[in-house]
Amino acid sequence: MNQRLSLGMALIPDYPGAATIQPEQIMVNLLWVAALLAFVFACRSAIPVQDSREAPPASSGSANTNAETQVVDTPPADVSHGEARIGGPNALPAPVEARLPPIEPGRLRSIRFEVSHRTIDIAPGVTYAAWTFDGRIPGPALHIRQGDTVAFTLVNRTNMPHSMDFHAAEIAPSKYYVNVLPGDSLHYRFVARVPGAFMYHCGTAPTAMHIANGMYGALIVDPVTPRPRAKEFVLVQSEFYLSPKADASGAKSLDWSKLLGLVPDHIVFNGRADQYATHPLDVTPKELLRLYVVNAGPNRISSFHVVGGIFERVFQDGSQANPLIGVQTVNVPVGGGSIFELRLREPGDYPFVTHAFADATKGAVGVLRALPAR
Numbered sequence: 001m002n003q004r005l006s007l008g009m010a011l012i013p014d015y016p017g018a019a020t021i022q023p024e025q026i027m028v029n030l031l032w033v034a035a036l037l038a039f040v041f042a043c044r045s046a047i048p049v050q051d052s053r054e055a056p057p058a059s060s061g062s063a064n065t066n067a068e069t070q071v072v073d074t075p076p077a078d079v080s081h082g083e084a085r086i087g088g089p090n091a092l093p094a095p096v097e098a099r100l101p102p103i104e105p106g107r108l109r110s111i112r113f114e115v116s117h118r119t120i121d122i123a124p125g126v127t128y129a130a131w132t133f134d135g136r137i138p139g140p141a142l143h144i145r146q147g148d149t150v151a152f153t154l155v156n157r158t159n160m161p162h163s164m165d166f167h168a169a170e171i172a173p174s175k176y177y178v179n180v181l182p183g184d185s186l187h188y189r190f191v192a193r194v195p196g197a198f199m200y201h202c203g204t205a206p207t208a209m210h211i212a213n214g215m216y217g218a219l220i221v222d223p224v225t226p227r228p229r230a231k232e233f234v235l236v237q238s239e240f241y242l243s244p245k246a247d248a249s250g251a252k253s254l255d256w257s258k259l260l261g262l263v264p265d266h267i268v269f270n271g272r273a274d275q276y277a278t279h280p281l282d283v284t285p286k287e288l289l290r291l292y293v294v295n296a297g298p299n300r301i302s303s304f305h306v307v308g309g310i311f312e313r314v315f316q317d318g319s320q321a322n323p324l325i326g327v328q329t330v331n332v333p334v335g336g337g338s339i340f341e342l343r344l345r346e347p348g349d350y351p352f353v354t355h356a357f358a359d360a361t362k363g364a365v366g367v368l369r370a371l372p373a374r
Helices: 023-045 067-073 207-212 256-260 357-361
Strands: 002-006 010-014 108-123 126-133 142-145 149-156 185-191 196-201 216-222 231-240 266-269 281-283 289-297 302-306 311-315 324-327 329-332 337-342 348-354 365-370
Touching: 108 142, 108 266, 196 207, 196 289, 196 337, 207 231, 207 256, 216 231, 216 289, 289 302, 289 329, 302 337, 324 329, 329 337, 348 357
Parallel strands: 108 149, 142 216, 231 289, 281 365
Antiparallel strands: 002 010, 108 126, 149 185, 196 216, 231 266, 289 337, 302 329, 302 348, 311 324, 311 337, 348 365
C-alpha cells in the first residue's frame, strides 16, 4: 500500500481503486473555496470590534472585579509608584507600630503568648475573622540579643489546636513544636545562637491555613557586636485570601481555594493594607535606616525596594556574612527575613514596595517621609 502526505499533517493511504480526481474538477473546487473565504471575511468585517482598552462590564454582585473599578476606589497618589493614597503632613500614626522595640535588660527573655480568635481590621472597611498571637496581626515584634535564653509559654484560649515554631530556635520540633489543645499550655526554652531577622508562626497542620489566618510575627536577634546606631523598623509582609461572603458580624474569613490557587485579595505590611502610605513613617534625611523585612507569606515572594533610595548594605536572610553592597531590589523568600540599610539623601516621600507591582497594588506599599531635623 502506498502512502502520500495530505495537508502537511498526516499520511493518507492510497487505496487501490480509489477514484482519480481530474484537473478540471480541482480547479472548480478551488474557485468554490475562494468564494466561501471571501464571503466569511466580508461578514466578519461588518461586526464592530470592541476596543481592547475598554474594561468589560463588571458582573452583578462582584466587588473590584475590573481595573476601572479599582482605580475609582483607590486613586493613585501624585507621586511615582504611588500605589495608594499618601497621607498629608498631619497624618496620624499608623494603626500598627513599625518601630523596632528596644531590648529589655537581662539575658533571660520571658515571652508569653495567648492564642485567641479575634476580628481584625486588615484594610479600610474590611474586617477579618483572624487567629492571633496576643490578639493582633502580626504577633508582637520581639527583640533580643545573640546568646539570650528565651523562656516561652503558649496558652491556647481557642477551640482548636495551635502551636509555635520559632525560626531562630535550634531545637527538636518533635519535642517542642507540638499541638497545644484548647485550654492547655506549653512551655519550652531555647538559646538564640544566631543573629538575624526571623519569622515565628503556628505550625499546626495545615500550616498554610494557620499562617494565612494571622498566626505569625518577627523575632529580631542582634549580634554580640552591636550594629551601628540607626532608626529601625520591622515590616512583616503577608497575604489575606478572603471568602466571598462575610459572617454575621461582617467579617470575612479564609478562602482555602484562593490560597491554594495563589490568588490573594490583600498583600500587606504588618497586617494592614496601605497603612504606611496613608500614615507615612517619619525619618530624617541622611540618617541611617535599618529595615527588618520578614516575609510570612504563606505564598508570595517579597521583592523589596525603596523608591529613590539604594541600599548601602543588605544582609540576606539576616546573615552577617558577605552583605550585598549598593543594591536596588532584593527578594525576601517566604519564611525568610533580610536586613536592609540605607540613607535617604534629601527631604521628600520615598515609597517602599514589593516590586512585584500586582502585589503592591493589593496593599504592599508604604512611605518613608524624610523630614528635615527640627
